[in-house]
Amino acid sequence: MGFSSSLSSYSISQLEVSKVARAIGHPARIAILELLFKKDCTCNDLVSQLPLAQSTVSQHLKELRKVRLIHGLDMPPKTIYSLNKQAYSQVQVLLNSFFQC
Amino acid sequence: MGFSSSLSSYSISQLEVSKVARAIGHPARIAILELLFKKDCTCNDLVSQLPLAQSTVSQHLKELRKVRLIHGLDMPPKTIYSLNKQAYSQVQVLLNSFFQC
DNA sequence: TTGGTTTATCGTAATATTGCAATCAATTAA
DNA sequence: TTAATTGATTGCAATATTACGATAAACCAA
Numbered sequence: 001m002g003f004s005s006s007l008s009s010y011s012i013s014q015l016e017v018s019k020v021a022r023a024i025g026h027p028a029r030i031a032i033l034e035l036l037f038k039k040d041c042t043c044n045d046l047v048s049q050l051p052l053a054q055s056t057v058s059q060h061l062k063e064l065r066k067v068r069l070i071h072g073l074d075m076p077p078k079t080i081y082s083l084n085k086q087a088y089s090q091v092q093v094l095l096n097s098f099f100q101c
Numbered sequence: 102m103g104f105s106s107s108l109s110s111y112s113i114s115q116l117e118v119s120k121v122a123r124a125i126g127h128p129a130r131i132a133i134l135e136l137l138f139k140k141d142c143t144c145n146d147l148v149s150q151l152p153l154a155q156s157t158v159s160q161h162l163k164e165l166r167k168v169r170l171i172h173g174l175d176m177p178p179k180t181i182y183s184l185n186k187q188a189y190s191q192v193q194v195l196l197n198s199f200f201q202c
Numbered sequence: 203t204t205g206g207t208t209t210a211t212c213g214t215a216a217t218a219t220t221g222c223a224a225t226c227a228a229t230t231a232a
Numbered sequence: 233t234t235a236a237t238t239g240a241t242t243g244c245a246a247t248a249t250t251a252c253g254a255t256a257a258a259c260c261a262a
Binding site for chain 2: 003009010014015017018019021022024025026027028029030031034050051088089091092095096098099100
């Protein structure tokens with residue numbers, strides 16, 4: 001990222017909050033989280049409900065996995081994606097505590 | 102943004118959540134919000150507490166103003182920045198309702 | 203008036219993000 | 233085996249973001 005050179009100037013919690021915020025900072029990723037909240041999906045399931053190409057959706061899934069908001073179960077050639085409910089509520093708590101004080 | 106061509110494919114609330122998430126998706130902007138939570142500041146006040154040039158801080162302030170998380174009171178040549186506490190708690194509610202269901 | 207202070211904006215460069223088509227690897231179906 | 237399906241990855245282009253210095257506008261102090 002553009003600020004990687006002065007990463008150390010920010011606190012762990014500032015970095016953490018901004019990292020998850022950035023991860024959900026795209027409408028497609030919000031849409032993916034909402035769809036996965038309803039039920040587990042394969043990548044193709046998601047592609048058919050989003051205005052994006054398969055490779056693009058796969059990329060967004062990768063971003064969400066990177067911050068552990070979702071979980072991919074490998075069943076080749078399929079991957080079953082699901083919400084990581086634990087991480088999900090941790091993020092909820094994290095954002096809440098940021099906005100609380 | 103890169104997804105502006107298919108903006109209409111997303112719901113208002115998906116766009117809204119992702120927009121505020123993106124606004125707080127940078128550690129400098131998180132730091133600014135935290136500093137403004139403690140007390141109102143001028144741009145220079147913030148510059149002296151951040152590892153960034155004045156023009157960069159001004160740019161971040163503009164982003165935060167764009168989503169109305171902060172408020173700028175013009176007292177030329179100074180501008181007094183403060184949290185927009187109302188918008189702040191609206192964002193809190195917005196994110197909570199997203200994570201709730 | 204002149205000089206200092208403050209902050210927004212402009213110009214520019216470096217980097218990151220987003221999106222797609224094409225392809226590859228791994229599996230299943232025929 | 234051969235063909236089809238699935239999804240990750242690669243390569244690439246377009247655009248957005250981040251950061252800085254320089255500058256301009258608006259005010260105050262001397």
